[in-house]
Structures are given as structure tokens and as C-alpha cells.
Amino acid sequence: MTMQTWFITGVNSGFGRELAEQLLSRGDRVAGTVRRKGSVDDLQAEYGDRFWVGHLDVTDLPRIREVMDAAFSDLGRIDVVVINAGYGLFGAAEEFTDEQVVHQITTNLIGSIQTARAALPRLRAQGGGRVIQISSVAGLAAHAGASLYHASKWGVEGCMEALAQEVAPFGIEVTLVEPGGARTSFSSSSLQLGEPLAAYDGTPAAMVRVFGHTRVPVPGDPVKVAAKVIDSAAQKPAPMRLVLGSDSYQGVTVALRGRLAQVEPQQASAAETDAGT
Structure with missing residues (x-):
């Protein structure tokens, strides 16, 4: 297997961390970004030069291009760019x-x-590559209590x-x-709740408040999800959408059929x- 080089935002936890670990363990190179310095010191110690780390908060928009340019300059070629950093509100x-x-x-x-835009000039110059955007079933199906999260993910889908x-x-x-x-740290470290208004007590929007004090069981295995994402990079042509999880498949198909019915x-x-x- 030919070694590839991957750029992944948000490798300190969740899918980003799992992707980085699997790729490094199979011999690939990874350029990963983190918001908190020191959060991936263990991976750096284990994999050395094959693990390039950049400090990046994606809300610092000018910094995105700086980190992307530095990664391409230091590593020469990047085959796959994974846009993963994000959280739920x-x-x-x-x-x-x-x-x-x-x-x-x-x-x-x-x-x-902006991460995609920063990568495109470099990918064009090298003659191609792959962009993998981590979206969500929430990018295609909508539920009360997640309007702002849906707004961000639906925007990503169209873009x-x-x-x-x-x-x-x-x-x-x-x-x-x-x-x-998926059984990642999303519910504990990447999820935020608005300040509850009494007017919404007992309404569908209030159902999400359970996330603040209860661990909601979910079916997805992050190890399997990451493996499927990695495998998709070798598919030709690339799948436009990669649906992962039985709950995702059900949610997406119900939503799309409902829209057609309307x-x-x-x-x-x-x-x-x-x-x-």
C-alpha cells in the first residue's frame, strides 16, 4: 500500500482522533490540527515525523490558510483533506x-x-486530491431543538x-x-446548550435538554466510522455522500421522502x- 498524507482538522478527540490513530498505525502521514496545545503529545511521541501538528481554532479565519500553507510546505503533498472540526449547539x-x-x-x-478554500489552490497545483467533509445526518434531516446546528450543517451540504x-x-x-x-466524546466535550426559556418547557424543542445531564445511547462505533471514511478515499469515483449508521440511513431516507411528498x-x-x- 502506498503511503498517503492526510490533513485533518480537530484531531484531539472524536472522529478526528480516531482517523489520525488509524492512519498513523497503518503507516500514513497525518497533518493534524488542534485548538489546545499538548492534547496530542502522545501521538507525536509515538509517531514522530509522520505526525505533523498545527495549532488552529477554525474561527480564526486567517490562521486557517497559514496552517494549511505550512502543512503543504513542510510535507510537500497532501492527498486527502478531512474537514472535521466542529461542535453542536x-x-x-x-x-x-x-x-x-x-x-x-x-x-x-x-x-x-475556508478550510476547503485554503486547500484548493494547493490541490489544483499538484493535479488533484480528495476533500472529505464530516457532515452529519443533521445536514439532511431537521428536528426541533437543533435549528442552529442544522443551519451550519445544511449550509455545509449545499456548499x-x-x-x-x-x-x-x-x-x-x-x-x-x-x-x-456515535460513541465519541461529542456529548461531553463538543455539545453546548442554550439557556432554557420556560416558554419552551414541554415542547419538542425542549427534548434536547436531556443532553445536558443524561448520556443518550447511540449506535455508532467511531472505530468503524473512521475505517469507512478512510476506505472511501480509495473509491473511484468518490462517493458524493457516505451515510454511516443505521440511524443515519433511517433519518436521511425519511427526511428525503417527506420532502418529496411535500x-x-x-x-x-x-x-x-x-x-x-
């Missing part, structure tokens, strides 16, 4: 502060866009689907990964607004 839309809203969108959506068409002529392929719930009966009335009708 849950609660009713009016339970958040303005600062929380901006931070969620900046981290999950704008940070993802990356269009981006895939834009960069295909340059040999760059794009995959959106759609995991369901739209299809409107075929005739939609045409009534065409010019000349």
Missing part, C-alpha cells in the same frame, strides 16, 4: 445569545468553507455539493460524510407561474 433558536449563533456558524460552516462540481475538472473529488450518533403534489401549481401560462 442545541436548544430553541431564541434560547441562544447572538454570540453563540455567530460562533456556531463560524465554526461549523465558515470554518469548513460541498456545488464545490464538487466546480473542482471536478481539476481532478479534485469531494465526499460528504453523514454519520449518525413537493410532488405541487407540480401543476408550480407550472402556473411560468411565463405564458
Whole structure:
């Protein structure tokens, strides 16, 4: 197997950490980013020069390009860019502060866009590569109590689907990964709740409050999820979407069928607004 070089944002925990560990253990090189210095010292000690680490908070938008350029300059070529850093903000839309809203969108959506944009000139110059965006079932299905998280992930979905068409002529392929719930540290370290408003007590939006004090059982195995993501990088052509988890498959298919059921009966009335009708 030919050694590849991967760039992964957010390798200190969750899917990012699992991806880095599996890739390094099989002999690949990894350029990983962390917000907290020292959080991956164990991997650096074990893998040495094969593990390049950059300090990055993706809300620091100018820093994204600095870190990306440094990784390409130091490593020469990067075959796969994994955009993974992000977190979940849950609660009713009016339970958040303005600062929380901006931070969620900046981290999950704008940070993802800017990471891809920083990588594209380098990938074009080297004649191709792969961009893998970690999205979520929440990018295709929506539920009360997650409106801002959905806003960030739905934005990512549209951006990356269009981006895939834009960069295909340059040999760059794009995959959106759609995991369901997985047994990572997401619920303890990457999940934030808005300040509850009494008006929402007992409503569907309040259901997410359980995340704050109860560990919700989820089916996904992060080891298996990471392995599937790694395997997808070798698929030709790249899958546009990689659905991982039985809960994700169910959530996505129910949502898409529901949308079709809303739209299809409107075929005739939609045409009534065409010019000349």
C-alpha cells in the first residue's frame, strides 16, 4: 500500500482522533490540527515525523490558510483533506445569545468553507486530491431543538455539493460524510446548550435538554466510522455522500421522502407561474 498524507482538522478527540490513530498505525502521514496545545503529545511521541501538528481554532479565519500553507510546505503533498472540526449547539433558536449563533456558524460552516478554500489552490497545483467533509445526518434531516446546528450543517451540504462540481475538472473529488450518533466524546466535550426559556418547557424543542445531564445511547462505533471514511478515499469515483449508521440511513431516507411528498403534489401549481401560462 502506498503511503498517503492526510490533513485533518480537530484531531484531539472524536472522529478526528480516531482517523489520525488509524492512519498513523497503518503507516500514513497525518497533518493534524488542534485548538489546545499538548492534547496530542502522545501521538507525536509515538509517531514522530509522520505526525505533523498545527495549532488552529477554525474561527480564526486567517490562521486557517497559514496552517494549511505550512502543512503543504513542510510535507510537500497532501492527498486527502478531512474537514472535521466542529461542535453542536442545541436548544430553541431564541434560547441562544447572538454570540453563540455567530460562533456556531463560524465554526461549523465558515470554518469548513475556508478550510476547503485554503486547500484548493494547493490541490489544483499538484493535479488533484480528495476533500472529505464530516457532515452529519443533521445536514439532511431537521428536528426541533437543533435549528442552529442544522443551519451550519445544511449550509455545509449545499456548499460541498456545488464545490464538487466546480473542482471536478481539476481532478479534485469531494465526499460528504453523514454519520449518525456515535460513541465519541461529542456529548461531553463538543455539545453546548442554550439557556432554557420556560416558554419552551414541554415542547419538542425542549427534548434536547436531556443532553445536558443524561448520556443518550447511540449506535455508532467511531472505530468503524473512521475505517469507512478512510476506505472511501480509495473509491473511484468518490462517493458524493457516505451515510454511516443505521440511524443515519433511517433519518436521511425519511427526511428525503417527506420532502418529496411535500413537493410532488405541487407540480401543476408550480407550472402556473411560468411565463405564458
